[in-house]
Amino acid sequence: GQQLNQSPQSMFIQEGEDVSMNCTSSSIFNTWLWYKQDPGEGPVLLIALYKAGELTSNGRLTAQFGITRKDSFLNISASIPSDVGIYFCAGSNTGNQFYFGTGTSLTVIP
Amino acid sequence: GAGVSQTPSNKVTEKGKYVELRCDPISGHTALYWYRQSLGQGPEFLIYFQGTGAADDSGLPNDRFFAVRPEGSVSTLKIQRTERGDSAVYLCASSSSPFSGYTFGSGTRLTVV
Numbered sequence: 754g755q756q757l758n759q760s761p762q763s764m765f766i767q768e769g770e771d772v773s774m775n776c777t778s779s780s781i782f783n784t785w786l787w788y789k790q791d792p793g794e795g796p797v798l799l800i801a802l803y804k805a806g807e808l809t810s811n812g813r814l815t816a817q818f819g820i821t822r823k824d825s826f827l828n829i830s831a832s833i834p835s836d837v838g839i840y841f842c843a844g845s846n847t848g849n850q851f852y853f854g855t856g857t858s859l860t861v862i863p
Numbered sequence: 864g865a866g867v868s869q870t871p872s873n874k875v876t877e878k879g880k881y882v883e884l885r886c887d888p889i890s891g892h893t894a895l896y897w898y899r900q901s902l903g904q905g906p907e908f909l910i911y912f913q914g915t916g917a918a919d920d921s922g923l924p925n926d927r928f929f930a931v932r933p934e935g936s937v938s939t940l941k942i943q944r945t946e947r948g949d950s951a952v953y954l955c956a957s958s959s960s961p962f963s964g965y966t967f968g969s970g971t972r973l974t975v976v
Contacts, residue, residue: 848961
């Protein structure tokens with residue numbers, strides 16, 4: 754199956770700092786999604802990207818669809834404690850089967 | 864309902880037993896998905912339903928796994944002769960259209976002892 758690698762694997766940051774994480778694939782995708790997962794819960798959709806080069810924001814979150822179509826990036830500005838969780842990227846060419854990354858675990862220190 | 868509902872939330876079973884996991888999608892969502900998430904990993908695709916039919920079951924690991932959605936709403940994932948390696952969180956999701964991203968349920972944590 755497709756392999757999506759996320760980096761960093763984990764991050765420990767101070768409240769108020771900005772965060773950057775990325776996701777790379779061995780294959781191209783025409784759709785990228787970013788999800789956040791809290792312990793004991795299912796992933797929650799944050800941002801969807803549909804076009805190479807596209808930059809989309811959702812509040813303090815901004816994500817970009819890489820121009821090679823093999824990568825995507827997520828930035829979080831002015832982090833707050835509730836940003837804690839695991840962030841997953843997911844890519845698809847069919848819209849129905851998404852391949853998920855390995856996750857980036859974010860810890861925000863107050 | 865307001866969200867995707869999965870029952871039970873936790874299931875412990877003995878190796879070799881049969882289990883059923885239930886998913887109640889968001890009302891009106893025609894697409895339903897099952898994923899499996901092992902500890903420390905991202906979700907892995909199992910099967911996708913469009914209406915009552917399984918449109919893509921390429922992710923089912925072997926013939927011990929089977930899923931149905933007889934009336935195009937509730938779905939049941941069935942696992943026969945469970946093995947310890949089947950232990951994982953089984954996530955169900957639904958969506959109103961392709962590419963729009965899913966709404967996931969909270970999952971069923973299956974432990975095979």
